[in-house]
Amino acid sequence: MTFTARTVRIETGAGPADVEIFRSKGGKPAFLLVLTHGSGGGNDAKDILAVRDSALELGGAVALALQPYRVAGRRAPGKAEAQDDAWLEIIAALRRKFRGLPLVQGGRSNGARVACRTAREVRARGVIALSFPLHPPGKPEKSRREELLAAGDIPVVVVNGARDPFGIPDAADAAEVRVIPGQAHSYRAGFEEIAATVTPWLARWIAP
Template sequence: MTVAGLLLTPGFGGTRDSPALVVVETAVDPLPVVRLDLPKRAEPAVEHVVAAAGTFAQTLGVRPDRLVLGGRSFGGRVCSMAVAGGLPVAGLVLLSYPLHPPGRPEQLRIDHLPSLKVPVLAISGERDPFGTPDELRTHLAAIPGPLTLTFVPGTHSPTNNGAVAQAVKDWLATIG
């Protein structure tokens, strides 16, 4: 099955015009992309993603399971929660997944990860205070679907959006 489209969401307080999302959209051209603004609370944001994925799929004339969802930080977490809640998709792209608040590794955001049975690409900065490479390797291992974990230079905002975008493009080619 071929991926028909990519829905991208920003980090908390960001917008659909986040430079990281724009660079990813450009890199995956001609794949159709929707960049989506999100409400500031998780539950309404999840509902918004589910509705937008349905509309996007309908526009493309496909089922949602032909879409890849993803986003940066809060946006990626929200997309992963939508998928864990039952939204059928082809895969997930988690850019700078916020594993825990900075300095509070005991407040993990992982309860839904065992429900992610789709291919997942997680890209994070090597010095991300929301999750170190070792923490991410340990906790994202709870994802039962195929996981690709990539680290790039930088913190929670990687220093090279082009490298992030290329990693997304390359990974999309491996899942169809």
């Protein structure tokens, strides 16, 4: 697969975000997919890259957003409201660069939470939630189900490991829930299954 890559800096009220933009060579992208990392991680996680590659194979443009708190060197994202506000600014800037394209957004872990919480406000066509952390480990009573449901009627595809200590969302709470056997919160395998899950789902945004 041949693609181009460049990094742009997007200023937000929470500080700068660094966004890697990938495009397959030739023609206008079919859609824009924006993905982001977990709370202490980066966009080099193999599950994020598997989704990126699937989107590029379909002719989409992909933006991997390193959020402001990570650019600043922090591991904790801070208050959800401030994180969401910065995300809205990131999406608005990317939309100006890719006018008219269907937007799909997503992320892993904390990034999946952000994508679900903001999906309706940015009018996303869909959400990809990798390792959605349903609750803190060992504390199922502190459910984050409402964040998953915040996407409303926007379809959410969830991919979680069968051994994820953060829990696995109920199949009734998403358009699709794919459970990767033997995997915990961070995946060591199962990347082909992840690609097989998101590829047909992303393909719906390709105009006939």
